[in-house]
Amino acid sequence: MDPLCSAQDAVRCALCSISDAPMFCEGCHTHLCKDCVEEHFADSSKVHNVVPLKQYWTTLNYPKCEKHGAKQCELFCEHCDIPICARCISSKGHQNHNIVDFLENLERKRIDLQTDLRELEKSLFPKYKKIAFHIQVQKVDLKKNSQKIAASLNTQRDIWHREIDDIVNKLKCEFKDIESKHLDVLNKQEVEIQRSISELTQNIVDIKKLLNSKDVLLVCEYKSRNAKFRGLPPKFKISLPSFKPNEINRDQLMEQFGSLSTLTLTFTTEEQDNSVLTQGTESSPPDQPLMNEPRVITAIDTRYDEPYSVSCLNDSEVWTRGDDNIMKLFNLKGELVKSIQTDSKNWPYDIAVTMSGDLVYTDYDNGTVNIVKNTQIQTAIRLEGWRPRSICSSSSGGYLVVVESDDKKQTKVVRYSGSKETQSIQFNSKGQSLYSSSRHLKYINENRNLDICVTDVGKNAVVVVNQEGLLRFIYPVTRFFHELSFDPRGVTTDSQSRILIADCHNDRIHILDQNGQFLRFIDNCDLCYPWGLCVDTSDNLFVADSDTGKVKKIQYCN
Template sequence: MDPRTSAQDVMRCDLCETAVVQMHCDTCLVNLCTACVGEHMISDESKDHKVVKFQARKSTPLYPSCILHYNQCILYCKQCELSVCSECLTSDQHLGHKFSDILNVVNEKKDKIIKEQSELRETIYPTYQDIASDVQNRMSQLEKEYGDLSTAITKHGEDWHREIDKLVQKLKAEVDEMKNTQLQTLQKQLDEINKTMSGIKDEINTSCTVVESNEVSKLFNLKSVNIERYKNLPEKILPSLPKFTQGRIQGGDISNLFGILSSSSLTSDKHGYSMKTTQKSPEAGSSPPVKQLLDEPETASTTDTGYGQLYNVACVSDEEIWASGNGSTMKLYSINQGSPLKSIRTKSRYEPSDIAVTKSGDLVYTDYRDRTVNIVKNEKIEEVIRLQNWKPRGVCSTSSGDLLVIMISDDNKQTKVVCYSGSTEKQTIQFDDQDKPLYSFNSDYITENRNLDICVSDFGAKVVVVVNQAGKLRFRYTGHTPTPKNLPFYPRGITTNSQSHILTADRNDDCVHIIDQDGQFLRYINCGLNNPIGLCTDTNDNLFVAENHEGKVKKIKLLQ
């Protein structure tokens, strides 16, 4: 085995190639044994050989050579950002300049590079790993959702085929029935005509026999034929065939009848990803820590908003909330201080229907009378969406930064949920698999669960409707018995927490219902609530309840 190439062997001297390495020349970058050090020192006397122990190799700095004086540069000019030698100090080029020991500059640069390497290795690279994983997950989810969409279209086509087959059979049966009715009428007339023809033939035969006979008595006994009776001919029956009027397909296109596929879109959010940190936030990781419901929920604070009728509450942070009620003013409150920090009036001066807070902390509100959805940035109101023939009600901001808006048609007969990216419509949710409406006219509040389900409280139908991200109905929650006051379920405000619990305010029973992500009832929350309506939760899973008649917001701790 060649000792120079064997990975199992120890390192050998570069000169003799047999002895074990013990020394190293930092000038020539040559590995040496002790016996070969002297030979190496005199091999090139023009160099200043720096021989050190092998373990201390590359510890001797190799100073750069001055391009003007060919000396070693041991200083660094800060103004020129250039390494210089001792002769450069006396030149006019560096007159009045400040100099540093070049090793100090080198060490500073090394420290900076090491910090950058550390940040790249420990923060930036893992962040990109997470982003790559997120993109891959989105691609997988996209594959699944597009598959579901294709399956839904195929199923709809099969439903159409079945319905068309039924309709064809029905129409053909009606054609057969009409044909048989008309044929029976004509057959009856034909039978009568044949009977008459048979009578005529009998008359002819009888008269011929008498005429040909030579018996005079027969001729006198023959009665005359009632010719006039046979001259009264039957009516001519003219069957009228039914007409098949084909349904008009304009331009040969049935897509409007069958269903229309909206356009897809790709949007980007420059704030969509954040740099990975060493400290984990409550939202870090795919699964939040499991928290248990407290045996006895605690009212942590009460904030008096001053509204005569309070409708909505939305969390900005653990310390601040927005509230809105009767009147056009929306107010930001400090939980600890219990006082308003600022107030914003709606652009139209109409009362807002609902409010929400985006991921970036901006206030969003819907204006039912003005038909608009608006966002407040730096205390300036921007119109995001303006509707035609529809009026907006509930609104929420999703985990992806989109907006979900409940809207009602002008004739108050249709309700739908529309997902917007900015002002672009991405998705409409209105009907279930049987093409029946999912929501009634009185659907006011909406939220997105952590599992991306879309939850709507429909007090008109006395139900909470939950669909998945694709808009397919998952379940309907109609309340739980017995209720605190034995009154009908009357859901209003709705929110969710980190455990994917769905919480909805019940105004009739002065309580909040908590159900899990699959619609199973968990418990009621009372805490002396009076007419609860608007709900929201903060990042610590505290529940904020807006009391309608009291004009107060209660902060309730639910989870331990």
């Protein structure tokens, strides 16, 4: 029997599964009958090269027999797991062994390769990616929980005054140590997961190369490594510590001040828990429904003619910036706690508070992002060819900055880790600019689900992309009720991943869910040209009311 024909006798068309398949698509590695070739070409998502199967076999690089020199191996010994030639059979070197046609063995190997590739791409790789995302969510929760603990400790310290400062410092060190230890655990697991993802990626690439290879010896030597990845690494859940204040008892001050609950780690295997912790699961805070009638709790006179930005330092103090080069820190009584003048004497374009509690601001004219540590100003980022506009702190520990080109024709969002650029977001999947030309106002905030929300006055819209920079949605699709056009300014997000947008000229706040669905307005709090927004850890909204010069604290959810 002709070895070039024998293997294809049993091959059926991959589309109809009925007819013999004398044709083969080299691009898709698919067997086809002549009637199905045209249907196969209809899939324009791939590059097709359909040739007669016999022609395809003749172009394969058959190995030379190791024992008989120039002889070509057209058979395969399954017992020895090696290719052999006809002389190997006649020499009785493989007597009583199961000998099959080389092409038949090749087809089996290709099926095994495709099976492994499907498992890697459809099952194992996505699971590892989910575990990596789970780690990111846990790290965000860990940092936010630490902020809440710090706020509770500071409130208790204010009640007990200086008498308990030493105790406060000791407990802060304790929970910081807990955070550090568990962050180390998270980082270590993340490194292991990323290493496995890299191996998976390389394995996928190798298999694809083998599928495209005409070197049949390499294909035959393939050994599956999928078993290594099937045993997914364990996941763990952190039972976050909490702070429990007690009444003052001076005789037992240290004991009665309060303590941190023990943090526990729970490891689960894929069999025990095949779900990955994402937004809306046990990492989410208790549901806080929206109030029917939001109310103003307090109003702080900022002494600006027009305040533009507000950022919470904690639940009792907020940073502001307005129409001069002074940034001011106020407590909720309206008392000025601290003021910082920009180093360059330029107006700051935007401000934010880092995860560690430092103030950062953008200096558009100087092309810098600056950080304030105590009262010292340091340049954190210096741009070349671009200028920074709005900024927000990222849960990853760095910054997200909206920047525009010097020629004012381009706008993009850049993620920084320290002073290093780690991501640039500018175009959608069609290569079109996500944001309007740079002369228009824009503000930015990172949502709890790691989406990036940018208000764009040039588009009269909010552009939301995911963590990878892929467009999720644009709000609104149409103008509301044929009224004045949507005029977005500041944007912030709360613990429920709701998105809040200041609609400046319409004197109201839009509240959306994390998928861009409109929930309600805040339009009953005497807002007048609302501009900057932020929320505290209890989801109270702070609004920089640019026409009245005040920052209003608004309760909008229960």
